[in-house]
Amino acid sequence: QVTLKESGPALVKPTQTLTLTCTFSGFSLSTYGMRVSWIRQPPGKALEWLARIDWDDDKFYSTSLKTRLTISKDTSKNQVVLTMTNMDPVDTATYYCARTNSSSGLVFDYWGQGALVTVSS
């Protein structure tokens, strides 16, 4: 059974760095074809793809946010970490992590429940 769960601070101040952790089970990110992405959704707004890390440690970032994002993985802990620097109130959103298994193409087949992060002083 595949599960993912996001964790991190619910509230961050402007200019701070956000660190979110996606802890997953039911698959290994060292297995060929496995990928984990971060996706966010501001309240009442659309989904936005942020970053992805692959089984071979390849990393990809949103063009518009790449200077602020870092994605990494700890295979032994079954975790993927996303850091976002210089947080701003517009970054207030629910942050999701989601799995892709390349045997199913680029589908996000499993999602976490999401973690709401509010940016406010």
Next chain:
Amino acid sequence: SNELTQPPSVSVSPGQTARITCSGDALPKKYAYWYQQKSGQAPVVVIYEDSKRPSGIPERFSGSSSGTMATLTISGTQVEDEADYYCYSTDSSDNHRGVFGGGTKLTVL
């Protein structure tokens, strides 16, 4: 890049056919994926690679793509299909950077 444009809202009566479109310049070369998101829940894929339906998704959901437009069709729409629908695809330069459309609110009334 690959921007995807969706209508903000679509309304249908129960039993009718709903069509939600997604336009993007890279869609002739890239697959479209469709996600359904109900209030307070994480998205769920209903169509992948333009027209494939995952197991467990009702047959009334179908997808197609032609030129720069992908379409999600819900035949015999049911009240429980009321949700936000997002198309998704990848950057025109590679298959690595993702992009979502702005979402379409489907109202069934």
